[in-house]
Amino acid sequence: MEFQSRSRVPLLVLAVLLLGAVIFGLAGTIGSGNVGVRTTLGVISSEAVTPGVYLKWPFISSISEFSAKEVAIDLQDLTPKAKDNLSLRDMDVSVYYKVADSQIPALQVKYAGQSVRDEHSGIWLPAQGVVMRIVRNAVYEEVARVDSLVMHTKRDEMAASIRRNVQAELDRNDPHVFTVTRVVIRAVVTDPSIEESIRAAVANQKKLEAMTIQTEIAKKQAEIRVTEAEGIARANKIIADSLTREYLQHEANQALQTFAEKGNTNTVVVPANMTSAPLINIPAHTGK
Known part of the structure; x- marks a missing residue:
């Protein structure tokens, strides 16, 4: 004790x-x-x-x-120019990155004056000025590869490309120091005239899809009619092939025999080109 x-x-x-x-x-x-x-x-x-x-x-x-946690860089009110040479009205992008904690003193020596102090916490954000410039350049380069009319449909692809490009540039200057964790494109606002073109393009696309469906339906209906016609034609051919001269003569003889066997008639029917004797039915004398 x-x-x-x-x-x-x-x-x-x-x-x-x-x-x-x-x-x-x-x-x-x-x-x-x-x-x-x-x-x-x-x-x-x-x-x-x-x-x-x-x-x-x-x-x-x-x-x-200094912060060794995930740091956010928010770029707002950007007006980059798209591939079709039209400038965006507004674009907001957020990029999140981390710095290896053991490398922060070296970064402070290499990039003097590039760290930014957070106003609320008083903690320094390492090399944020350097990362911000690289991010800005990557955003402008990526927007320049995409047409303004389709840019609103490619947010995820553009964000992934920006992340890869920023990471590659940071690794080229400082290997294994920075990690870009994610990129979020928060807003893409094009010029009003472009917005109208986008709406028209979407409407035309919907019309095209409807017309394509109607065309497919018409093609299927036509295929059904062709199939039915082919079936009828094949049936008619089978029937025609089965109607031989002998068969037709047999059917005629059967009809004449039936006609001759009916009572109360004295009509004689002699078919043209008949090769057999005519069938004559003479009613018996009743004595009246």
Whole structure:
């Protein structure tokens, strides 16, 4: 028990000292997900200060807190020119990126003055000026590849392409430092005349789709009629092929026989080109 109580004394003293340092401004804290960049006599340390409590050295060094979390860049009211040489009225794009926490001090040395301090939290956003310029160029280059009339249908494709291009440019300058997590095209507003053209194009597309359906229906109906006609023609051919001269003569003889067997008649029917003797039915004398 005595050993445990003695071991707690230094920890208690250290806690009191740290508390006093914080109270008197001799210590500070780095929030979770952030890192600190220490500058001593104008020289930036290459080692990042990890989250937690750190000691200050007034008049000798200072520490700035930088975000190692996902950072958003919002570009608004852009007016890039499309492939058909028509400028957009308004385009809003958001790009989200992260920076490897261990590389933030080096970025601060390489891109001095390019980090931006968040007005609300007071935390610095690393190299945001550099990323913003690359994003802006990527947006303008991507819009220049797409016609304004179809741009509203290609938001996802354009966002994916912008993300790839921004990531490639960042990797070319600083490999394995930046990660572009996502790109969102929030708004695409074209010129009013273009909007009218888009509406007309959509209406014409709907008409074309309806006409295509009607054409397909007509083709199917025509195919049905052709199939029916072919069936009738084949049936007629089968019937015609079965009507031989002998068969027709047989049918004629059967008809004449039936006609001759009927009573109360004295008519004689002699078919043309008849090869057999005519059938004559003479009624019996009744004696009246």
